[in-house]
Amino acid sequence: MASLKDDVVAALGKVASPDGKPLPQTGTLSDIVETDGKVFFSVTVDAAAVQEWEAVRTRAEASVRAVPGVKSVMVALTAERAGGAGATPPRRPQMPPGGGAGGGPARASGGGPPSPAGIPGVGAIIAVASGKGGVGKSTTAVNLALGLRDLGLKVGILDADIYGPSMPKLLAIREKPQTIGGNRLKPIERHGMPVMSIGFLIDEETPMIWRGPMVMSALTQMLREVEWGILDVMVVDMPPGTGDAQLTMAQQVPLKGAVIVSTPQDLALIDARRGIAMFRRVNVPVLGIVENMSTFVCPHCGKSSDIFGHGGARHEAERLGVPFLGEVPLDIGIREKSDAGAPVVATAPDSPHAQIYRDIAARVRDGLQGEGRPAPKIVIEA
Numbered sequence: 001m002a003s004l005k006d007d008v009v010a011a012l013g014k015v016a017s018p019d020g021k022p023l024p025q026t027g028t029l030s031d032i033v034e035t036d037g038k039v040f041f042s043v044t045v046d047a048a049a050v051q052e053w054e055a056v057r058t059r060a061e062a063s064v065r066a067v068p069g070v071k072s073v074m075v076a077l078t079a080e081r082a083g084g085a086g087a088t089p090p091r092r093p094q095m096p097p098g099g100g101a102g103g104g105p106a107r108a109s110g111g112g113p114p115s116p117a118g119i120p121g122v123g124a125i126i127a128v129a130s131g132k133g134g135v136g137k138s139t140t141a142v143n144l145a146l147g148l149r150d151l152g153l154k155v156g157i158l159d160a161d162i163y164g165p166s167m168p169k170l171l172a173i174r175e176k177p178q179t180i181g182g183n184r185l186k187p188i189e190r191h192g193m194p195v196m197s198i199g200f201l202i203d204e205e206t207p208m209i210w211r212g213p214m215v216m217s218a219l220t221q222m223l224r225e226v227e228w229g230i231l232d233v234m235v236v237d238m239p240p241g242t243g244d245a246q247l248t249m250a251q252q253v254p255l256k257g258a259v260i261v262s263t264p265q266d267l268a269l270i271d272a273r274r275g276i277a278m279f280r281r282v283n284v285p286v287l288g289i290v291e292n293m294s295t296f297v298c299p300h301c302g303k304s305s306d307i308f309g310h311g312g313a314r315h316e317a318e319r320l321g322v323p324f325l326g327e328v329p330l331d332i333g334i335r336e337k338s339d340a341g342a343p344v345v346a347t348a349p350d351s352p353h354a355q356i357y358r359d360i361a362a363r364v365r366d367g368l369q370g371e372g373r374p375a376p377k378i379v380i381e382a
């Protein structure tokens with residue numbers, strides 16, 4: 001008996017490319033990933049032909065959706081840049097039209113290249129980033145989002161770490177998103193927040209040997225083809241690093257600001273500096289630095305030790321002229337809760353750690369206000 005994947009390929013055989021060839025014979029298809037009836041694949045085409053291929057993508061999605069046993073389908077259309085002359089230059093983000101009258105000092109204004117459009121209904125999109133991996137970005141992103149929620153804001157979380165998504169684990173999400181009206185995905189709700197991650201669509205074991213452009217496309221779709229609803233703030237958990245991939249990613253998302261996470265030691269700070277430089281290059285205001293894994297308080301003797309040093313990020317923030325948002329201690333409770341999918345702000349709201357994250361959230365919110373950034377809908381509670 002044919003597998004569901006075979007049925008999908010057969011269905012795609014009835015979809016014609018712009019020059020009339022059956023889609024599977026065009027050499028544009030990636031591997032087809034199928035898990036529990038959720039189908040995902042990409043179509044990689046020349047950048048110049050993207051417009052005509054968009055209709056093919058839509059038809060491919062529709063025909064796969066009609067295959068019995070398919071519960072949802074996501075087809076990413078990926079533009080491969082033609083090498084050399086004629087290649088489209090990377091886009092530089094600017095304020096969405098009409099947004100933030102005050103504008104940021106570093107923000108380009110008027111006459112520049114087009115910026116990524118905002119997401120309808122979403123006020124401010126902020127990135128949580130770091131140059132270095134494993135410094136606690138995802139943990140900070142989740143608890144910051146919860147802190148913003150506790151300030152009365154409507155918050156969503158987008159996991160932009162396509163290669164190593166964290167949200168399924170950090171929020172203990174095992175269910176798959178449902179589709180709405182055929183081609184849009186409904187995010188998963190946790191702690192009153194819509195959450196989207198590529199990890200909801202693809203098994204943890206699936207190797208992510210994806211090429212850069214496909215990653216971009218998956219991110220764009222998670223931003224634009226998901227029913228986010230009305231949000232004051234969307235918190236984006238960025239992948240580690242400050243290479244081209246991250247830069248492009250920062251350019252794909254209409255960011256209102258970035259929060260940089262660093263541990264206190266020099267090596268991490270060098271990477272944090274790179275992160276700040278990266279956002280400045282694309283004119284995204286840096287809302288500030290969080291020092292994570294700061295002082296360690298021994299649960300047995302109560303004595304403080306500065307395992308990775310202490311105060312380095314505050315000092316660096318001062319040096320670079322960006323706000324310092326707060327210090328989160330290195331604490332076993334934070335780790336255990338985080339890794340068990342029960343973030344501290346949601347599950348121990350009265351703990352001192354939850355308060356630290358809420359204070360950080362308040363500074364982030366104030367920073368966004370200062371930038372005149374969030375949509376007017378944002379409510380500040382006295």
Ligand SMILES: Nc1ncnc2c1ncn2[C@@H]1O[C@H](COP(=O)(O)OP(=O)(O)OP(=O)(O)O)[C@@H](O)[C@H]1O
Pocket residue numbers: 130132133134135136137138139140161164166239240292293294328329330331332334335336338339
């Ligand atoms: N303040 C903290 N105290 C103790 N453990 C922490 C703290 N912050 C994060 N951790 C733990 O450190 C590990 C890495 O954290 P996390 O996944 O949030 O980092 P990351 O920067 O997102 O990593 P990656 O670069 O892989 O995306 C996790 O096990 C997390 O629970």
Ligand SMILES: [Mg+2]
Pocket residue numbers: 137138139161166237238
């Ligand atoms: Mg992470």
